[in-house]
Amino acid sequence: MQLTDYIRTVEDFPKQGISYKDITPLLLDSKACKHAVSEIIKGLNGERITKVVGIESRGFLFGMLLANALDVGFVPIRKQGKLPAETHSQSYELEYGSDTIEIHKDAIHQGDRILLHDDLLATGGTAAAAYQLIKELKGEIVQVNFIVELDSLNGRRLLPKAKINSLIHY
16 A cells, blocks of 8 residues: 555645645545554554654544554643643744644653654654653653655754654655
């Protein structure tokens, strides 16, 4: 199965000059979704995971599927002001602006083995901020995972110590 067949490019979204990689066609096909989850899990090479952390919002979609498949808990990282309990926050730059993300302070504990997931790696700012939040809570990040990676933007440079697995490269 070619997962690239389930990714569409939308020009000038969310603003002029951006070529947005849309995973919604992938979400429409249950077999393709199952295949993507299977490929991500295969990429873990048997590593033990205790929690999956998904980055708002599209990281939640496969993050929950992965947590379910791995039979572990799911932790959301959300935009500032969206989580109800005490949080840690981290600001970052992204391809078309800046933002702040947060995680509940009690979501991760020392010794937790984390699979961090988001749908797309572009410039790396969001993933690097999420990585930092997990480290602040003493989580061990086993792998950082993406459905799509935009290689030309070199987002990996902001995650120099991370093991990264991307299913699709553009």
